[in-house]
Amino acid sequence: MLLSPYRVLDLTDQRGMLAGQILADLGADVIAIEPPDGSSARAVGPFAGDDPGPDRSLFWWAYARNKRGITCNLDHPDGQDLIRQLAAGADFVLESADPGAMPARGLGYDDLSADHDGLIYTSISAFGQSGPKAGYQATDLVLMAAGGPLILSGGAGEAPVRVSVPQAWSHASGEAAIAAMVALRARSKIGRGQHIDISAQQSVAAATMSANLAASIGAAETARVAGGMAVGPFTGKLIWEVADGYISLTFLFGSGIGPFSQRLFNWMYDEGECSQDDRDLDWIGLGAEFISGARPLSDWARLMEVVGEFLKKRTREELFAEAQSRSLLIVPVTTVDEVANSEQFEAREFWREHEMPGWPDPVRFPGPFVKLSDNEIEYRRRAPTLGEHNAEVYAELGLDHDALSDLRERGVI
């Protein structure tokens, strides 16, 4: 596998576990380190059978895959010593503790890199390791507010609304995986590792699609449009109600999207549902006609209504099928069950299964995030149970059965 030579100590909790998972999927030996009473991620729901328990958190199942799991008490001096020994043999450390917490334990970047300058140490936090808000309390909703995506999602004049599956820490974890890999390339050049500081607030800003630059470049704030987006003076409606639910139709003009709109109107005309004049509009140059005033903006609203009426009479399946044969920008708005049962993902053999302890049936997981021509991503380990790999990992430090029993009795592991 691509990253087989490398070892990662993953000290993150639910705020950073996707980072180590990306590296683990690419083949790195990732060791997830939990407190002796279990990672706080094991308490994150939902739970298998809606029955909370350390081995039933679906979050843990999802984001500890391909990692080995050991326990270690980071607040115990002997536990800190074990981490220092393990870090000496690692290429990467990932951590998501509150800023300052790791240095206070003697496990900060300066501590672990002192005798190991090749170490790549990545810190994930809500607002970054320093600055006026570094000590802020944060949740998913708070971070989506602070980084800019939230204000853009929702109806005009209504409260902004978030994606109900928490997203912010995944954005930060993804950026952490990227930066850690950049640092690996740098290490081969400069011969040493470094400290990487990832802020979730900055990471989620990617989900504004640059709307967060408006004020800085003299543009108007981006209007909040339920099920759409503002494109200059135009409303680009993206979510449309149809006979049996909703679809996404990208409907606009210009050289990129205009040809698709032209084909939509060709179809509508064939069905007798738009005028010849509308069909024969200059779908590439229409925007310029509106902006110059040659055509009133109200005509755009009228065209959207014509399209809306056409769509309302048709089902999602019918529209999606026609979209494929006519090359239109239409897809159904799909719910999670439909995603799980999609023919497309099935045809690409996307899903993977693991047997999970305490659960009777094989559990199906989202499969490899990319397909590779060689060194394919393998689902080689399910998420570990608490301390599952203590013996094999600590044996590498020369700790035998008796030594481990002693550490266990003293609450170190």
Next chain:
Amino acid sequence: MTTLSNAPGIPAEGALAGLKVLDLMWVVAGPTATRAMADFGATVVRVESTNRIETARGIGPYHNNGQGPDHSGLFGNMNINKLGLSLNLGTAEGRAVLLDLIKWCDVLTESFSPRAMRAWGMDYDSLKQIKPELIMLSTCLFGQEGPLSRVAGFGTMGAAIGGYIALAGNPGGSPIGPYSAYTDYLSPRFALPTILAALDHRDRTGEGLYIDQAQAESSLHFMSTALLDYHVNGRVPQLVGNADPDMAPHGCYAASGDDDWVAIAVRDDGDWANLCSAMGQGELTCDDRFADFAARRANEDELNGIVATWASERGAVEIEYMLQAFGVPAHAVSNSSAAARDPQMRHRGHFVAMEHPEHGTTTFEAAKGQMTETPPSYRSVAPSIGRDNDLVLRDILGYDDERIAELAIADALT
């Protein structure tokens, strides 16, 4: 904020200095990944054509609300530090230049719909015959095969068919979804680590790699728990507004300003007591209706009414400071002007200003990762179409005047 100077060129320093990337991608998902490589020192040649203007050039925010191919703040943000080459791939001469660039590069990235590269004889299987160590990324909505692989798609459609639109909205209402092309923001987080891992592997083994990314598939890893909840528990998420399964109160509350909102999240009874103190309503902590999470959830409408009334009398930023002083998670819901003023974003240097030939100055976002040894560098604004043709054709490919003139006559550089 210092304004940096704009000087397109081949970077000599950085974590990825010396790395050569040929970027045939467009809009957001692809260019985000190549921008990150450019920020850390890679030489990225971005190919465009005037025959099909890049969609991002038409998407806002627009510099000074103006119109034109170089007014888009989105395109500007996605393409700093890259070299811009205009190439007409509809001509054989243009495709010959492309092939020379493929021989030059370490990494080839493309986001055409499947089959386009194959039609030109530039699919991975053909290219690896001439360049076995090539690393090639093909990224599109559904990947290179499967019944939907020919569905042309933007990230807005990925958000719809990938399940994200149906995850945001108010109870009983229409789905609203996250803003715009949501899967475009997620897929680079998987493409880029893979490319960098492939480069490391190539340096050790000499082997190249083909990466087939279906953006819809990558993006499902940001909603794994929902997929598992369906598979294991049979549950399909409903539209719940900002309600949270474990927290109450939890939502966006209207503050006193215009479109002024504050997000507040109460994680536990401790946060609740602190919120009551911050609101000056300590008596609520003894109110049985709100005694614990279950009670607060059962009486959420009354609870939200109390918080909403209190919030409506103050500004969102003031509320953020008040609640954070009591240790309660809260933040103003930032728009672009709030983000530009945000003391933490300023501390992080999130917004970077640079001279711009058309606009005087422009602003883009900094690289996300802050790195102690190999910081990113900001060298040039996003290219106007064909800005760096000379640099690419002469300095990188070593073409002479005659060759360049022939290309121009053949309409290959439009």
